[in-house]
Amino acid sequence: KNEVEQSPQNLTAQEGEFITINCSYSVGISALHWLQQHPGGGIVSLFMLSSGKKKHGRLIATINIQEKHSSLHITASHPRDSAVYICAVKGDSGAGSYQLTFGKGTKLSVIP
Amino acid sequence: DSGVTQTPKHLITATGQRVTLRCSPRSGDLSVYWYQQSLDQGLQFLIQYYNGEERAKGNILERFSAQQFPDLHSELNLSSLELGDSALYFCASSARGGSSYNEQFFGPGTRLTVL
Numbered sequence: 001k002n003e004v005e006q007s008p009q010n011l012t013a014q015e016g017e018f019i020t021i022n023c024s025y026s027v028g029i030s031a032l033h034w035l036q037q038h039p040g041g042g043i044v045s046l047f048m049l050s051s052g053k054k055k056h057g058r059l060i061a062t063i064n065i066q067e068k069h070s071s072l073h074i075t076a077s078h079p080r081d082s083a084v085y086i087c088a089v090k091g092d093s094g095a096g097s098y099q100l101t102f103g104k105g106t107k108l109s110v111i112p
Numbered sequence: 113d114s115g116v117t118q119t120p121k122h123l124i125t126a127t128g129q130r131v132t133l134r135c136s137p138r139s140g141d142l143s144v145y146w147y148q149q150s151l152d153q154g155l156q157f158l159i160q161y162y163n164g165e166e167r168a169k170g171n172i173l174e175r176f177s178a179q180q181f182p183d184l185h186s187e188l189n190l191s192s193l194e195l196g197d198s199a200l201y202f203c204a205s206s207a208r209g210g211s212s213y214n215e216q217f218f219g220p221g222t223r224l225t226v227l
Contacts, residue, residue: 033215033216035218041200041220041221041223042218042220042221043202043218043221044114044218045114045215045216045217045218048215086155088155099145099157099160099168099170100145100147100155100157100216101157102154102155102156103154104154105154
């Protein structure tokens, strides 16, 4: 079983819809990343969070440490949001080691 | 633009060959991370360097090696290449990696195709 599970695997939405992508993890973590990967392959870091909620433009990320769960929300979705969204966690053990464990990603397609 | 650069962007080579991928971290970043993204495995951590020293190892094959130079750029060497090594290789950097964890910034990746 993967330590980081994302759902859904694929998501198709109409432009303007509110979108939620979920990430659950099974290990203790000290940080969680949401990453965006466009069709060209490049990866952009959207958020890094360890508690609570962060907002950037139309994107909102929340994390519940007790429930080992994070969500990425996109409000008023747009076709340019079409990408693969990847959740990655940094474990809370191994001082000095900052390797990330990744989910398999959620492929989002926003249709005009 | 994350500030992390990787060269080359694309690399096509044959089985059994050896290649070197290069990464320059953001200015001032001491930590460099290497990741492999293949179709079947997704993103996987390979290795981390901090200020020239190896800090953590992940799923890195013995045929692969890396180093970080005094100017903080890093190279990932892949030898005896196999078809299954075809993948996107990403480098990321972060400010520290000592006693505190900082956000990682990803380079554009090198797409390796082994024929």
